[in-house]
Amino acid sequence: AQSVTQLDSQVPVFEEAPVELRCNYSSSVSVYLFWYVQYPNQGLQLLLKYLSGSTLVKGINGFEAEFNKSQTSFHLRKPSVHISDTAEYFCAVRSPMNYGGSQGNLIFGKGTKLSVKP
Amino acid sequence: NAGVTQTPKFRVLKTGQSMTLLCAQDMNHEYMYWYRQDPGMGLRLIHYSVGEGTTAKGEVPDGYNVSRLKKQNFLLGLESAAPSQTSVYFCASSGGTLTYGQYFGPGTRLTVT
Numbered sequence: 467a468q469s470v471t472q473l474d475s476q477v478p479v480f481e482e483a484p485v486e487l488r489c490n491y492s493s494s495v496s497v498y499l500f501w502y503v504q505y506p507n508q509g510l511q512l513l514l515k516y517l518s519g520s521t522l523v524k525g526i527n528g529f530e531a532e533f534n535k536s537q538t539s540f541h542l543r544k545p546s547v548h549i550s551d552t553a554e555y556f557c558a559v560r561s562p563m564n565y566g567g568s569q570g571n572l573i574f575g576k577g578t579k580l581s582v583k584p
Numbered sequence: 585n586a587g588v589t590q591t592p593k594f595r596v597l598k599t600g601q602s603m604t605l606l607c608a609q610d611m612n613h614e615y616m617y618w619y620r621q622d623p624g625m626g627l628r629l630i631h632y633s634v635g636e637g638t639t640a641k642g643e644v645p646d647g648y649n650v651s652r653l654k655k656q657n658f659l660l661g662l663e664s665a666a667p668s669q670t671s672v673y674f675c676a677s678s679g680g681t682l683t684y685g686q687y688f689g690p691g692t693r694l695t696v697t
Contacts, residue, residue, distance in 0.1 A: 502685075508690060510688040512685040515685055556626060
């Protein structure tokens, strides 16, 4: 079975500071990894995804994530955050299609609330 | 191109009442999903569909039913609402299961009293 752990439920930071949101996953097979962002009272929006190839993935709004297979991690980073980055961030993992009957469904972590203060 | 839309946006039900949530997508996606989001729980998959006329159970299917009569629509039904079903419900669609991310609707906030 697969699972996703987001190690911090809340991360407060000051504007223009760097931030790292941590995500670890467990899986016995290769996976695809995703980060989504949810702004207040909105649906989820895809930030970036890792499928294969380069372990450093760049996404929208200046975010990037690094896939580390040995540590089973996919941490999200931004070198300088803005007030507008205040949102909840979800890490998700997907198995190859039909593995274990899952049809390749997404498994989400419980989310990390990023709060950017002036 | 509206993407994924959900109706209604808000609803209050009394225990035992029934209702249907509608999800529509205009991206010709094969796969559609219903999730519920509760504080501190992330998103949990209720039901999903891999194509018109097919549905399958997700992680938390009890108390819900779904139908996918048309490719663009995915309906979530609550036959007898319970307070435990108070949640925010999100619909999502995907063009494929391997490399695509999922596109989410804006959500429906349901309160069962």
